[in-house]
Amino acid sequence: MGNNGSSQKAGSETREPGAGNASTGDAIDLLITNCVILPVPGTAQLISHGYVAIAGSRIVGVGPMAQCPQGGIRTVVDGQGQLAMPGLVNGHCHAPMTLFRGLADDLDLVTWLHQHIFPAESALVSPEMVYWCSRLAVAEMLLSGTTTVADGYFFEEEVARACVEVGLRCVAGQAVIDFPAPGAPDPTRNIEVAEAFIERWLDRDPLVTPAVFAHAPYTCANTTLQRAKALASRYRVPLFIHAAETRSEQTLIAEPRGRTPIAHLDALGILDRDTVCVHCVWADVQDLELLRISGSAVISCPQSNAKLASGRAPLPLMRDHGIRVGLGTDGAASNNSLDLFREMGFAARLHKVNPGRPAELPAPAVLAMATHQGAEALGLPAETGRLVAGAPADLILVSLQQPHLQPMHGANLLVYSGSGADVRTVIINGRMVVEDRALLTMDLAETCARVRRLARSTVSLANPG
Amino acid sequence: MGNNGSSQKAGSETREPGAGNASTGDAIDLLITNCVILPVPGTAQLISHGYVAIAGSRIVGVGPMAQCPQGGIRTVVDGQGQLAMPGLVNGHCHAPMTLFRGLADDLDLVTWLHQHIFPAESALVSPEMVYWCSRLAVAEMLLSGTTTVADGYFFEEEVARACVEVGLRCVAGQAVIDFPAPGAPDPTRNIEVAEAFIERWLDRDPLVTPAVFAHAPYTCANTTLQRAKALASRYRVPLFIHAAETRSEQTLIAEPRGRTPIAHLDALGILDRDTVCVHCVWADVQDLELLRISGSAVISCPQSNAKLASGRAPLPLMRDHGIRVGLGTDGAASNNSLDLFREMGFAARLHKVNPGRPAELPAPAVLAMATHQGAEALGLPAETGRLVAGAPADLILVSLQQPHLQPMHGANLLVYSGSGADVRTVIINGRMVVEDRALLTMDLAETCARVRRLARSTVSLANPG
Numbered sequence: 001m002g003n004n005g006s007s008q009k010a011g012s013e014t015r016e017p018g019a020g021n022a023s024t025g026d027a028i029d030l031l032i033t034n035c036v037i038l039p040v041p042g043t044a045q046l047i048s049h050g051y052v053a054i055a056g057s058r059i060v061g062v063g064p065m066a067q068c069p070q071g072g073i074r075t076v077v078d079g080q081g082q083l084a085m086p087g088l089v090n091g092h093c094h095a096p097m098t099l100f101r102g103l104a105d106d107l108d109l110v111t112w113l114h115q116h117i118f119p120a121e122s123a124l125v126s127p128e129m130v131y132w133c134s135r136l137a138v139a140e141m142l143l144s145g146t147t148t149v150a151d152g153y154f155f156e157e158e159v160a161r162a163c164v165e166v167g168l169r170c171v172a173g174q175a176v177i178d179f180p181a182p183g184a185p186d187p188t189r190n191i192e193v194a195e196a197f198i199e200r201w202l203d204r205d206p207l208v209t210p211a212v213f214a215h216a217p218y219t220c221a222n223t224t225l226q227r228a229k230a231l232a233s234r235y236r237v238p239l240f241i242h243a244a245e246t247r248s249e250q251t252l253i254a255e256p257r258g259r260t261p262i263a264h265l266d267a268l269g270i271l272d273r274d275t276v277c278v279h280c281v282w283a284d285v286q287d288l289e290l291l292r293i294s295g296s297a298v299i300s301c302p303q304s305n306a307k308l309a310s311g312r313a314p315l316p317l318m319r320d321h322g323i324r325v326g327l328g329t330d331g332a333a334s335n336n337s338l339d340l341f342r343e344m345g346f347a348a349r350l351h352k353v354n355p356g357r358p359a360e361l362p363a364p365a366v367l368a369m370a371t372h373q374g375a376e377a378l379g380l381p382a383e384t385g386r387l388v389a390g391a392p393a394d395l396i397l398v399s400l401q402q403p404h405l406q407p408m409h410g411a412n413l414l415v416y417s418g419s420g421a422d423v424r425t426v427i428i429n430g431r432m433v434v435e436d437r438a439l440l441t442m443d444l445a446e447t448c449a450r451v452r453r454l455a456r457s458t459v460s461l462a463n464p465g
Numbered sequence: 466m467g468n469n470g471s472s473q474k475a476g477s478e479t480r481e482p483g484a485g486n487a488s489t490g491d492a493i494d495l496l497i498t499n500c501v502i503l504p505v506p507g508t509a510q511l512i513s514h515g516y517v518a519i520a521g522s523r524i525v526g527v528g529p530m531a532q533c534p535q536g537g538i539r540t541v542v543d544g545q546g547q548l549a550m551p552g553l554v555n556g557h558c559h560a561p562m563t564l565f566r567g568l569a570d571d572l573d574l575v576t577w578l579h580q581h582i583f584p585a586e587s588a589l590v591s592p593e594m595v596y597w598c599s600r601l602a603v604a605e606m607l608l609s610g611t612t613t614v615a616d617g618y619f620f621e622e623e624v625a626r627a628c629v630e631v632g633l634r635c636v637a638g639q640a641v642i643d644f645p646a647p648g649a650p651d652p653t654r655n656i657e658v659a660e661a662f663i664e665r666w667l668d669r670d671p672l673v674t675p676a677v678f679a680h681a682p683y684t685c686a687n688t689t690l691q692r693a694k695a696l697a698s699r700y701r702v703p704l705f706i707h708a709a710e711t712r713s714e715q716t717l718i719a720e721p722r723g724r725t726p727i728a729h730l731d732a733l734g735i736l737d738r739d740t741v742c743v744h745c746v747w748a749d750v751q752d753l754e755l756l757r758i759s760g761s762a763v764i765s766c767p768q769s770n771a772k773l774a775s776g777r778a779p780l781p782l783m784r785d786h787g788i789r790v791g792l793g794t795d796g797a798a799s800n801n802s803l804d805l806f807r808e809m810g811f812a813a814r815l816h817k818v819n820p821g822r823p824a825e826l827p828a829p830a831v832l833a834m835a836t837h838q839g840a841e842a843l844g845l846p847a848e849t850g851r852l853v854a855g856a857p858a859d860l861i862l863v864s865l866q867q868p869h870l871q872p873m874h875g876a877n878l879l880v881y882s883g884s885g886a887d888v889r890t891v892i893i894n895g896r897m898v899v900e901d902r903a904l905l906t907m908d909l910a911e912t913c914a915r916v917r918r919l920a921r922s923t924v925s926l927a928n929p930g
Contacts, residue, residue: 101882102874108823140868247820306814307881309823336881337810337869345802346811349771350818355712358573358774403605404802404885406913407920409567416772416801417566420869421886448871455872 028073030054035079038411039387042368054393057430062387081401086385087147087394088340089374091299092278092328094153095137096130100333109246109308125182130155132450134162144339144420147394147428150378152213154182160208167433167441173213173240176228178220191227198235216242217261218252229270245279246310262287271296281311288321297324297377302347304330316360326374339420348415363412397425493538495519500544503876504852507833519858522895527852546866551850552612552859553805554839556764557743557793560602560616560624561595565798574711574773590647595620597915599627609804609885612859612893615843617678619647625673632898632906636843638678638705641693643685656692663700681707682726683717694735710744711775727752736761746776753786762789762842767812769795781825791839804885813880828877862890
């Protein structure tokens with residue numbers, strides 16, 4: 001995925017050799033001082049009193065305060081009492097589904113999707129709904145420390161617009177599905193719609209990587225899947241697909257075809273390094289081998305999978321296989337939270353629950369998945385999700401002053417005790433979008449009011465007449 | 466448990482018949498207006514625009530704004546944009562263990578307890594440590610909406626003192642264990658120490674119900690368990706005990722005795738309505754029958770049980786048996802959070818994770834467990850955990866302004882999307898202890914600094930020399 005839209009775009013910002021070292025005298029646009037630093041989540045390295053220097057959209061220096069650059073600095077942020085770390089990478093979301101948050105809880109995926117979500121979507125999804133509900137999702141993600149989201153929905157144009165306006169980095173996938181859908185009423189033209197979306201967004205904004213989101217093996221015919229993959233390959237953008245999410249999908253695909261959903265995708269030629277399989281709850285050992293050999297990545301959404309009673313993905317086994325694995329929240333209709341701190345805490349505890357498996361998915365592994373490993377799974381430019389010279393300047397400051405973060409014996413604290421509400425400051429692509437918990441780039445009250453107005457329709461839908 | 470210290474104490478505040486109706490003209494000390502109200506969590510009742518009236522330590526009226534009392538009101542709090550609900554009841558905690566938060570993660574209970582926690586405790590537990598680390602725990606609990614905690618530890622005197630000073634209601638259990646322990650170096654005198662504790666706290670403060678905390682069947686001899694229960698019965702206070710927490714405990718108790726830990730407690734005469742069994746992860750159907758017949762209550766700590774790889778308690782089955790069940794966080798050393806909102810979200814999702822069980826432990830059931838059902842499990846006075854006239858004035862205001870709480874389709878939102886950080890105001894026994902997230906009753910910075918100083922010793926313990 002080295003040549004996708006995002007990294008091409010970054011080409012214009014390529015630094016001179018050595019420019020990664022702040023001591024060479026680069027002009028520094030933003031300098032964060034006096035903070036604890038977790039440069040590479042998942043490792044033991046912790047700088048107890050350090051700085052992060054940013055020039056343009058890149059990190060140009062990270063180190064202890066003793067080596068902090070002096071002079072030529074545009075803005076200084078005092079990070080005293082805070083921890084700087086890479087922003088979190090949400091590997092899977094359907095941002096506009098904030099509208100359906102809590103609309104239909106405590107139901108299995110099939111009932112939830114076919115009896116509640118699909119009808120609500122066919123009645124209510126419009127470009128306006130997608131735009132405003134995505135803005136709400138973006139606000140929620142930013143305020144809980146997410147700096148990149150991989151999203152997939154209808155009218156994805158509006159999701160991308162919301163992300164760009166508010167300042168969230170995104171991999172935005174236009175949905176492809178084989179029945180009449182919002183924005184693509186004629187399913188025979190769904191690939192055209194996706195292509196038009198890619199054309200519009202390729203190389204247009206440094207925050208946006210366009211992508212294709214093929215809904216699932218059970219909602220897309222074989223030819224659709226192959227055409228979607230051919231489209232993604234032609235433009236060198238990622239293909240996302242829900243796969244092996246539920247037991248019923250396993251049966252639905254396996255019975256007529258004699259192979260699992262993952263094996264089915266492999267047989268169709270869909271799996272390669274630019275394909276991201278989402279969920280994979282029911283992936284068996286043969287499936288994991290196929291994923292490993294093809295180089296495909298996996299995004300796991302443990303809270304959504306638990307709430308919909310889909311099951312628990314074999315994350316530790318996936319990691320043992322060397323598969324690139326990231327963490328996602330899924331949409332707010334099934335989670336119902338977009339807070340990746342909460343997702344980290346859930347994932348780390350869930351995988352330990354079996355008697356005798358306390359070391360399963362240890363906290364450092366979860367931190368890595370939610371940052372640089374998630375970025376690798378999405379094919380983002382190298383170093384995304386790390387605070388190192390040359391990385392995109394996507395980072396967050398987490399307050400260490402709250403009682404639930406005392407005392408600090410190490411970075412595990414962020415997984416087991418941290419919360420999205422601890423995030424004070426968010427910087428994406430070198431731009432400060434959240435400062436001391438204030439969202440600088442949007443009118444939150446207006447967005448909330450718009451979504452509440454739209455939500456009145458979901459209520460009348462649930463209680464007709 | 467109707468005659469324990471707390472309810473005796475409340476006797477002096479018994480209201481006149483009819484005094485629960487604010488319209489009769491009671492003097493109102495505190496009136497909360499213009500808020501959404503969830504009076505009885507777990508039911509569908511939601512007042513969209515209402516008031517809560519408090520006189521002294523009691524709620525005297527709850528209803529829609531159209532019926533809001535006028536005149537004779539000391540203080541009015543405008544609850545616009547907030548939700549009023551009963552404060553949360555943390556059914557099991559070891560407050561001072563905040564010191565060991567994150568000290569030893571990703572280990573099983575036996576290794577964690579014997580190789581890390583017991584050595585740290587024997588080196589570091591002192592009245593001073595218990596006091597300061599309890600203050601930190603109290604701050605964390607208050608700021609995440611807990612209004613009652615059931616605690617058990619050594620030097621429990623200091624836990625009770627911290628709760629009273631800061632204003633948290635507690636059921637405080639002095640630990641009884643059959644080896645030399647902090648504050649009870651001679652185990653033959655552990656019952657005496659517990660009795661002295663009860664004597665000191667019985668009927669002393671309306672916030673404190675003293676109790677006995679017998680550590681576990683595997684750390685207390687039969688005679689100790691029986692003497693602890695006799696002591697609790699003599700004073701009509703609750704007895705708490707860890708039971709059936711791990712598979713190894715099951716084996717340890719069952720092999721020599723030929724019966725499960727719960728059956729063992731039953732055979733010793735420990736189980737009755739004033740006994741609270743904590744964890745019960747491994748309780749089988751016969752055990753649940755014993756708990757049901759005896760009327761004993763259960764507190765479940767799902768995050769702690771998951772993190773220590775102890776397993777998942779059969780909560781839905783317990784509820785089917787009609788057993789009183791509450792929710793607890795356990796100590797910060799094993800959870801590592803004392804935020805009951807987080808615990809609710811984890812519990813509700815965890816119990817659904819099995820394929821085909823999406824309705825298991827639905828969100829309303831979890832809300833009930835974390836409030837009035839938890840209060841019933843602890844034997845607190847009737848109506849605790851509900852916003853109804855006559856109930857103790859223990860309540861919280863939760864902001865509904867954050868993006869992650871939009872839109873609001875119902876109270877499930879609190880379980881699946883809510884966070885302790887959404888709590889703005891906390892009132893306990895009629896006293897405001899948190900206002901707009903400021904802790905009014907303690908110097909938080911001083912407490913954090915004290916705990917950080919104490920924590921330096923845990924680090925040197927972990928890395929001697």
